[in-house]
Amino acid sequence: MGYEEWVRQQESRRRFLQRAGLVTLTVGAGPTLLAACGDDDDGGGSASTVAEGPAKAPPASGRVDFLSWEGYDIPDPLKSWKQKNNVTVKATYIGNHDEIQTKLKAGGAGAGYDIITYYQGYKPLYQELDILEPLDEQKLPNLKNLFPYFASKEGNFWIDPDGARTGVPWTWGSIGITIDKRRVKSMPTSWLDLLEPHFTGKVAIPDDPVGQFSLSAHVNGFDPSKTTKADGEKVFDLLSKMAAQSTGISPSFGDATTKMTAGDADICWQGWAAMNQFAADAGVDTFETAVPKEGSFSFCDAYALPAGADNVDTALSWMNESLDPKVNAEAAVVLVGGVTVADAVAELPKNIAGLYSYDELDSLLERSPFYNNPPVESDEFVTFEEVQKRWQEIKAEAGA
């Protein structure tokens, strides 16, 4: 039989055993078979069958195929890990979160990606699409470093009700208003300030339908995963108004940043602190991001194992490494974001540590919560598909 079919058999066997409450098998035997077939993607690894003994990170080697946002492959923080283990990373960057599931579904089994990330709200969708593999906690000893919130089952973002782990949260942040101080003298205190006439034609908006919906829902006082159809109209209405204020929807955060550094936009709806760094890299250090009085939503990205990954052990080792306090801190500096590891806070330089009040994490997350995505199917609430389609319409009508 072909290797792909073999992997599929292993996966369905593993899933069956999981549901029967037994231990999680690894596909450790797989890479060994691969090596026998002469493949160069060698993940080594053992086939441990019992949850016994202390957790230990698996050996890493070979090539890892990464699929996610640029920067999330944290090349510099991982540099020593890569050198020590002789790992090369082949990265494919996305401009839009939805590209992840599209590439995984369309690529067929063995699409070739070994590690992806997902925004916490996307978990239910990804589970329905069956593209996430459970993670063997025995191979992720650094999980113990996580803040209690991120280690918990709260929100079900990273751990299933039955205990299977699907994600390793390693970076997070809150959305805010991003301004270019060269032209915007003072930071607006409310999201609705962006509707003012002096911002007409100067608002940058990244093309992120779910993010846009979540933000607008939050500003209107709703939970985006539980917005009734009627309330949804108010949410879309605010988005229409905001789109009309823009210079055009940018295909990416980078593009929104470029519009601002070039002077074609002054302020960003659904901004991100990392944009400050993007702009600084381009020689413009006048960006500032802040969360206005209504709060906003927070995003947490977790590493995950896509279905069909072949270099599983190296991917797990990567995930484990990202929870090392030093690496976690370095990643936060590079991405101008938050750390998920308690001990990493001490490693942060002041300006990054000051971004989020780690000792008041709970109240911060109340103001800017981690939301779930709109549901895949629902008669009562606005669905994921509806959000996508209405967003396209808003984009089309924005200039009309």
Next chain:
Amino acid sequence: MSAARRSPITGAFTVAGLIFLWAPLLLVFLFSLHSTGSLTFPFEGFSTRWYDEVFSSEEIRSAAENSLIVATSTALVTLVLGTLAAYGLTRSTSRLRAPLSLLFFLPVTLPGLFIGVALLVSFSRVQFSLSLLTVTIAHLVYVFPFFFLVARAALERLDPALEETAADLGASRATVFRRVTLPQVWPVLVGAACLSFALSFDEFVITFFVIGPDSTLPMYIWSSLRRTIDPSINAISSLLLAFTMLLFVVTWLLTVWSERRRRGRGLAEDPLVLTGAREETA
């Protein structure tokens, strides 16, 4: 060479056209030498840092390599299949010629969007993983009509008497092709293959849909647009443009040289003759 007629209006259009075409490209080159990361004025100063970055980037090198592999494969396969197809078609009197010609021409009429998505859908349906192979296949479909049109035009222009004479003298069809046809048209075919190479190297619209984990240079550029763009893109583009221009000049010189060597053919130095347009009689 005909005497030039004076035509100030069309001359003005030509000048304006050239400025229009080259101004943005020169701007790209200018900013590739920018000392800061900005792509808009004011222009702060000159620096070669972006070229240094391009040459030292593993990612760019890998993407360029992949583009090279795909473009070369595309050009070679198109050369073989396209020449065979054009030769077969032009040397046949079958009624199937017209529909087949249409088939070969069809991909040009469809925007890349359709070709890309249709292939994506098909590959995913049969669970054929996306990779450089799928990209090459897509490029072949896209590039084929261009090559075919040029090859067909060149083959049609040939004097059939030469081939018929050779055949009458007992040469097999293969020998006729090898020793009579090919020596006459190979420059055009090589030129068309170079065109195929260039088209494939820069292809983005279709590649976007069928690409797997290995990136090509245009895809790398697109994904750089995701982040704040910096002048390394300009550096890549300037290098690419220089490279392709050089490729074309070399091909053209090669062609002209080979034509001059063969006595009895007074081809004008008009590059357009390479594409099979009517010869210009002096």
Next chain:
Amino acid sequence: MQRTLRVGPLVLTAPAVAGLLVFFIAPLVAFGVYSFLTGSLYDVKAPLTVDNYKEVVETDGNRTLARNSLVVGLLAAVFSVLIALPIAYWLRYAAGRWRGLVLFLIVASFLASYLVRIFAWRSMLGRNGAINRGLESLGLIDNPLDFLLYNRFAVTVALVHIFLPYVVLVLYAGLAPLQPSYLETAEDLGAGRLQRWRRVVLPLVAAPAVSAFLFVFVLSAADYVTPQLLGGTSGVMLGVQVQVAFIGTGDFAYGAALAFAMLAGFLLCYALIALGLRLTKLDQVRFAA
């Protein structure tokens, strides 16, 4: 001895035919079938339906986008041809020694990267771009012109920039059979410049001009990159929706229906133009060399 080669040589086309059938025709057919299935989260399900087409037609946004695509496509095609024609004429008849160089420059610009040249227009048209800076430094304007970028104008300009070299070459090839001596003869016989154009030059380039026009129109109207980078809010076009349906919303059936609806639109244009050519007998203009 006359030797008519029969189906024999046609066999040589087999590999190319096979390749195109498998990788071009079949995918398009599959794609067409998709448009009649039911879309579901990055895949399609069995029940056959025309709902997708209904949705395409009923979605208000699509009307705006179709209009934008049509307008941009037409403008790009019209301007490409209008600008290319005098250039082709100059190259053919007035270029003299400069022909080789100018042709080279035109072809060379054709070779520049598609993505980068689109992006280059931002540096030209933006608030801090070359044009605004130039006009400001000449004292012609006080504040930067806002209407140059992030709209249909920018998209059209970039598309013309992309396709102009191609159209120039096509028209130049079209003029090839028309010897300068014929134009001189016409002039000697008393035909003024306008008449020479109308009765000699234009009928000859009509067919290649029309095919170039169609080419530019279709490819411009379906472009999905230029509108995203330069279109702003008013320059959004239909091609983007197809891309989004496959990469974003995941409704493959709808995306397929949209793509085929676009295709139907293009075929209609082809048919109309072909009919127009036939009616005006312009497709029969030949020139004896």
